[in-house]
Amino acid sequence: MTPPGPPYAIGIDTRATTLREADHLLQALAAELALPESVFGCTHLVRDGRPRVALSLAADAEPVLRTARDRLTAQGYDVLGGAPDAVGRAVLYPGAAGLTGTLTLAELLARSAIDGVTVLGTPDEPSPDTRLVTREHVRPQWRDGRLVLTAMPAAGGTLVPFEDPDPTPCCADH
Incomplete structure (x- = not known):
């Protein structure tokens, strides 16, 4: 499900189990990927058989996310099309x-x-x-x-x- 805001989004399944851990991971990934400030980065609680905190990145331009998707996949992350849900908790956002x-x-x-x-x-x-x-x-x-x-x-x-x-x-x- 794509959250409101920028039209392009990806979800990143992580092994993070706390919001603090997910926040740090999201900030580290944003720095490593040199994401522009216009990108939204959110955390999403996943409550299935393996509770965890997933991430999403959303941007106005698809190429920004294509590059992020390729690099994250190469690092072993499961990257999905769209955010896990529409109620993400924003860690990265303009301003x-x-x-x-x-x-x-x-x-x-x-x-x-x-x-x-x-x-x-x-x-x-x-x-x-x-x-x-x-x-x-x-x-x-x-x-x-x-x-x-x-x-x-x-x-x-x-x-x-x-x-x-x-x-x-x-x-x-x-």
Whole structure:
């Protein structure tokens, strides 16, 4: 299934079992393949007999992905036509590298491919002048054809992305 956004996509079956591992793999592959900033790179949870995290790359130009497909296949990855599903969690997207520090939501939307922000527990859209503390970890998801960041309230009237960049493993203190 091809996600919204760029018209060309490939899926990459990986052996990654965590989002963190998949994020690192996606970023390493993007650097190794010298992918342009316009490429979208997403993670997708696969829940079949072998739970894992698959990847997708999407671009406006098919030759970019053809080269990526050839190189990834040569490295032993199973590369499929299209993304695994339409609800990918974006790690690579236009403007992602510039989303550091604290930004207003208006700046976040103007600087990146993110289309909107939702806040947990509130039905209304946040004000464009609301500040977001990025924690250098902004992972929006495709929802109904839009790239949407889920945020949550934080100290001082700010927001932070819902996904924690350094989550505590379950049962870490046992």
